[in-house]
Amino acid sequence: MSNSTSTQELILPCDDQQQQQNEDDYYDLDDYDIDESYYFYVINAILSGTARLNVLLPTVTILAFSIFAPLLTDDGECNTLNRWLMGTFLTLLAVSCVFFTLTDSFRSATGRLYYGVVTFRGIWTFNGGKKKPRMPSDYRLRWSDLFYASLSLVSFLAFAGLHQDVVKCYYPALPRKVTNTLPLVVGFFVSILFVVFPSKRRGIGYPFLLQRDPFYSKT
Numbered sequence: 629m630s631n632s633t634s635t636q637e638l639i640l641p642c643d644d645q646q647q648q649q650n651e652d653d654y655y656d657l658d659d660y661d662i663d664e665s666y667y668f669y670v671i672n673a674i675l676s677g678t679a680r681l682n683v684l685l686p687t688v689t690i691l692a693f694s695i696f697a698p699l700l701t702d703d704g705e706c707n708t709l710n711r712w713l714m715g716t717f718l719t720l721l722a723v724s725c726v727f728f729t730l731t732d733s734f735r736s737a738t739g740r741l742y743y744g745v746v747t748f749r750g751i752w753t754f755n756g757g758k759k760k761p762r763m764p765s766d767y768r769l770r771w772s773d774l775f776y777a778s779l780s781l782v783s784f785l786a787f788a789g790l791h792q793d794v795v796k797c798y799y800p801a802l803p804r805k806v807t808n809t810l811p812l813v814v815g816f817f818v819s820i821l822f823v824v825f826p827s828k829r830r831g832i833g834y835p836f837l838l839q840r841d842p843f844y845s846k847t
Contacts, residue, residue, distance in 0.1 A: 689721050689728075690787055697793050704796030711797060718788055725784045729777040730769070731831030734761035743832060746773060776827045779818050786814035 700714045732751055733743045736759055744753035744767075751767035753759060761767055788794060790807045 689725050689784055693717075693721055693784075693788050693791070697788070697791055701793040701797045704793040706797035714794065714797060718794075721788065722781055722784060725780045726777045728832050729780045729827075729829070730773055732767055732829045733831060734767065746770075746829070772825075772827070773829070775825075776822075776829075779821060783815055783818040786811045 696717060697714070700710060700717055702710055706714070727745070730746055731743060732746050733741055734751065735741055742753050742755070742759055744751040746752075746767050746769045748769050750764045751761065790802075790811050792807065795802050795807055
């Protein structure tokens with residue numbers, strides 16, 4: 629009888645220890661899941677912010693400039709006509725940077741997508757129709773829109789204005805250190821500002837995959 633009692637006393641602590649270990653594993657699993665979900669959230673935020681840089685930064689405008697700049701400046705060997713052509717082209721591209729930053733979109737009740745330009749009175753749609761978003765106040769021009777437009781314009785001018793062909797055409801005496809360093813510095817800081825303070829506009833060129841992104845969804 630005493631042997632049976634001793635055996636039970638040995639088994640009970642083992643069972644308690646096993647149960648405690650299982651509970652510890654359970655809590656550790658919950659903590660791991662929480663940490664994992666947090667890491668996924670951070671990674672998603674970084675990737676989403678990086679993808680938005682392709683919209684906020686004038687990447688298409690810079691690409692167009694890189695293609696036509698050597699032609700319009702004759703590889704930096706400019707005459708008066710080349711300077712006028714290049715100046716006009718730069719002005720048009722600078723205006724396009726500001727314009728595309730101030731565009732936005734909304735969907736009607738039927739799901740149709742409308743694009744327009746934000747104004748102080750609301751969004752002005754390109755097709756001239758009378759369709760209006762459900763929350764017109766969200767589509768009014770704000771100071772933040774001018775901030776994003778200024779950043780886009782500054783980043784483009786820093787790249788285009790210090791392009792080697794433009795420098796040779798307009799100000800050939802500019803030090804090479806300035807032309808090599810300043811565009812990188814400006815682009816770096818502008819990119820950080822766009823990621824830290826993301827725009828909620830969904831204008832022309834907005835990625836389709838980000839249309840339902842909850843991280844920057846409109847409130």
